[in-house]
Amino acid sequence: MVDYHPKDSEYLNKLQDYYADWKSIPSYAKLCEVFGITSKSWVKAILDRLCAAGFLERTPDSVWVPTRLFFARPLAESSVQAGMPMVVTATQGDFFIIDDMLIDTPSKTILIPIKGESMIDAGIHDGDVAVVEKRMTANIGDIVVAIVDNEFTLKTLDKESGHFILRPANPVFAVIRPQGTLEIFGILVGLIRKYRR
Numbered sequence: 001m002v003d004y005h006p007k008d009s010e011y012l013n014k015l016q017d018y019y020a021d022w023k024s025i026p027s028y029a030k031l032c033e034v035f036g037i038t039s040k041s042w043v044k045a046i047l048d049r050l051c052a053a054g055f056l057e058r059t060p061d062s063v064w065v066p067t068r069l070f071f072a073r074p075l076a077e078s079s080v081q082a083g084m085p086m087v088v089t090a091t092q093g094d095f096f097i098i099d100d101m102l103i104d105t106p107s108k109t110i111l112i113p114i115k116g117e118s119m120i121d122a123g124i125h126d127g128d129v130a131v132v133e134k135r136m137t138a139n140i141g142d143i144v145v146a147i148v149d150n151e152f153t154l155k156t157l158d159k160e161s162g163h164f165i166l167r168p169a170n171p172v173f174a175v176i177r178p179q180g181t182l183e184i185f186g187i188l189v190g191l192i193r194k195y196r197r
Contacts, residue, residue: 004049011035011046012055016070025056025064072097102190108134110186112145112154119143119154122169124191130154131190136183143188149180154188 005011018026018034025031028040035043047064050056055070072095103109114128122143124130130145138144144157146166155166155176166176 004053005046008046008049008053012050015050019066019070025066068097069095071099102131102192104189105133108186109189110134111192114154118168118170118173119156120170122156124154124169124188125193127193129192130188131192132186133189134186138184138187145185145188147181147183147185148176148178152185157184 014034015025015031026034028043031043031047032038032040035046037043047056051058051064053069054067056064057067059065075096099106110132112130112132114124114130115126117126120126124143132145138157140157140159142157143154144166145152145154146157148166153166153176155168158165158167158175160175160177163177164182165178166182168175
């Protein structure tokens with residue numbers, strides 16, 4: 001049985017921040033600096049506890065690597081309203097892995113940066129990243145990445161007079177009525193937006 005240290009969550013946070021910057025678990029000497037301690041044996045004990053908790057594992061050649069749980073983020077127990085203010089509990093709910101929410105089939109999923117404002121009324125802004133599941137078919141009303149006359153575009157698939165069209169979500173932009181071919185590359189399954197500080 002593993003005895004957990006009260007500061008293990010703090011050590012985990014520091015290790016996650018280091019990994020976000022350098023994409024690796026550093027040497028014991030470097031971890032002494034990261035954790036703010038002086039003993040390599042203490043570092044080893046911390047890593048062993050994080051391993052027992054499911055955040056780390058060792059490869060067959062004894063290299064420390066993160067598990068999926070390492071990338072989980074806390075999910076608050078209560079939601080926050082976009083309208084009137086409400087009390088939000090400070091207690092932490094379940095852990096949540098962002099990939100689990102956005103991606104069903106990793107091998108068919110691609111991230112595509114959005115450029116332009118033709119879908120702004122659908123909440124899709126310039127600079128967002130579209131999470132697109134590659135598939136050749138879509139339903140009317142799906143937001144799709146389509147290839148029209150050899151050019152890629154992100155629009156809502158629709159039908160007009162028996163022909164497929166692509167509708168923008170911004171009245172400034174015209175409906176696309178393909179003159180040649182229209183091929184579905186994939187459908188939008190999620191959206192990533194990072195707000196700058």
